[in-house]
Amino acid sequence: MLRKMGEAVARVARKVNETVESGSDTLDLAECKLVSFPVGIYKVLRNVTDQIHLITLANNELKALTSKFMTTFCQLRELRLEGNFLHRLPNEVSTLQHLKAIDLSRNQFHDFPEQLTTLPALENINLEENEIVAHPSYLDGFLTPRPAEDQATASAAQVGGRRAVITVK
Numbered sequence: 001m002l003r004k005m006g007e008a009v010a011r012v013a014r015k016v017n018e019t020v021e022s023g024s025d026t027l028d029l030a031e032c033k034l035v036s037f038p039v040g041i042y043k044v045l046r047n048v049t050d051q052i053h054l055i056t057l058a059n060n061e062l063k064a065l066t067s068k069f070m071t072t073f074c075q076l077r078e079l080r081l082e083g084n085f086l087h088r089l090p091n092e093v094s095t096l097q098h099l100k101a102i103d104l105s106r107n108q109f110h111d112f113p114e115q116l117t118t119l120p121a122l123e124n125i126n127l128e129e130n131e132i133v134a135h136p137s138y139l140d141g142f143l144t145p146r147p148a149e150d151q152a153t154a155s156a157a158q159v160g161g162r163r164a165v166i167t168v169k
């Protein structure tokens with residue numbers, strides 16, 4: 001078990017170093033068995049956080065993201081968090097003023113994350129396979145179902161002053 005943990009830590013370190021060394025705008029920590037965002041990464045990435053436009057934390061075991069995560073990576077354009085155990089977002093998600101897409105599918109949201117409505121650039125929200133039973137009433141006028149062969153419901157809604165596609169199952 002310790003060996004597997006060591007391998008997971010080494011994998012995360014390798015991916016972070018690759019991002020820094022290559023000057024990439026992407027940090028991909030998908031499938032790294034993370035239960036939280038590693039605090040040490042903030043220090044390693046401190047000189048490049050403004051260059052990071054896409055973070056993928058898909059298919060981990062995250063239960064929450066901190067306000068520090070949101071405020072540190074304030075230049076994000078896309079955030080992929082699908083396949084975790086998230087049930088809410090910190091209020092500081094409102095600092096992601098450049099965010100265009102967020103994938104929250106296959107998590108444990110019971111309510112629509114209303115903080116997302118303050119984001120002016122947001123165009124796509126994926127909330128498929130969550131436990132959302134109702135959507136905010138202000139989205140009613142914007143609901144447009146997808147074709148019947150697709151089991152999800154797509155909604156075009158006014159989010160952050162712009163129309164956004166919201167996918168909810």
